[in-house]
Amino acid sequence: xxxxxxxxxxxxxxxxxxxxxxxxxxxxxxxxxxxxxxxxxxxxxxxxxxxxxxxxxxxxxxxxxxxxxxxxxxxxxxxxxxxxxxxxxxxxxxxxxxxxxxxxxxxxxxxxxxxxxxxxxxxxxxxxxxxxxxxxxxxxxxxxxxxxxxxxxxxxxxxxxxxxxxxxxxxxxxxxxxxxxxxxxxxxxxxxxxxxxxxxxxxxxxxxxxxxxxxxxxxxxxxxxxxxxxxxxxxxxxxxxxxxxxxxxxxxxxxxxxxxxxxxxxxxxxxxxxxxxxxxxxxxxxxxxxxxxxxxxxxxxxxxxxxxxxxxxxxxxxxxxxxxxxxxxxxxxxxxxxxxxxxxxxxxxxxxxxxxxxxxxxxxxxxxxxxxxxxx
Numbered sequence: 001x002x003x004x005x006x007x008x009x010x011x012x013x014x015x016x017x018x019x020x021x022x023x024x025x026x027x028x029x030x031x032x033x034x035x036x037x038x039x040x041x042x043x044x045x046x047x048x049x050x051x052x053x054x055x056x057x058x059x060x061x062x063x064x065x066x067x068x069x070x071x072x073x074x075x076x077x078x079x080x081x082x083x084x085x086x087x088x089x090x091x092x093x094x095x096x097x098x099x100x101x102x103x104x105x106x107x108x109x110x111x112x113x114x115x116x117x118x119x120x121x122x123x124x125x126x127x128x129x130x131x132x133x134x135x136x137x138x139x140x141x142x143x144x145x146x147x148x149x150x151x152x153x154x155x156x157x158x159x160x161x162x163x164x165x166x167x168x169x170x171x172x173x174x175x176x177x178x179x180x181x182x183x184x185x186x187x188x189x190x191x192x193x194x195x196x197x198x199x200x201x202x203x204x205x206x207x208x209x210x211x212x213x214x215x216x217x218x219x220x221x222x223x224x225x226x227x228x229x230x231x232x233x234x235x236x237x238x239x240x241x242x243x244x245x246x247x248x249x250x251x252x253x254x255x256x257x258x259x260x261x262x263x264x265x266x267x268x269x270x271x272x273x274x275x276x277x278x279x280x281x282x283x284x285x286x287x288x289x290x291x292x293x294x295x296x297x298x299x300x301x302x303x304x305x306x307x308x309x310x311x312x313x314x315x316x317x318x319x320x321x322x323x324x325x326x327x328x329x330x331x332x333x334x335x336x337x338x339x340x341x342x343x344x345x346x347x348x349x350x351x352x353x354x355x356x357x358x359x360x361x362x363x364x365x366x367x368x369x370x371x372x373x374x375x376x
Contacts, residue, residue, distance in 0.1 A: 042343020
């Protein structure tokens, strides 16, 4: 039963990543169709991330008290609905509510899937959370890869988005019933959401930086390649593909690396890779080095968030769902600020310089990661 639930959860993570990759890789297409500038696109990204963040607390509480399987199914449904609505938005005013629905699905699914992942780890007796995040990254690769092909053959979001959403709903119907029963991970009445302070403060800060790196790279790599680098639509979508491939490989290696190095060393080395990748992409402003740079960013960021979620799930006195929701809330604020931060900075100094903020976040991870030794 546990192995069947493990497979079903991996499929749910793949579906999650596929929608994320589809959305991120087709942002240039939405930008062109609705004639958006960097600031307007930043607001759209902001709406997704803000709504996802606002949903983390109720989703964490629901997963703690009622179990994670039901919220996971709800997250898949809401996410598919938001993606479909975004495909047919005729203006920015309609796109923004659609982005909010999509973000709500992301937030609900993120907490519930990770809480269920911790439960599966406990039942299996071995770490699998990083590999499950690798499944999300594989889905990101699938979604962005299909988006690149769709862009190359001039298939627009109005076809691709509903098709992707339909596949997600089918996956939900087939695989959610195979997850562990909700009664197995519903916490006692003492389970509660905790704001990230004390033992959760440093993991929360590093999760903020890590998810800022991930979200900003997913949301802006294709826009950077289509704009300052002047690449084709297919190559621009390839920025998310390169990032995703590196994420898949690094996350599959994340559990053994975390066990070998420890969370502190993993964060230090990952942050250094992020800085290197951003410098390579921005300094060259050429397609091939930029793709390589975004791949380095993906490799550097990949294993950090799963490791931090594991740290948060083990804090005494706090349920795994509530602990994950706590640091995920901080992490999603990284997603909240990346849209307007990079979008509006780009208005003043250009997108190339604005992407340097990703490198700053990577530097913070590298510098503060060693301090996890006392909290992990």
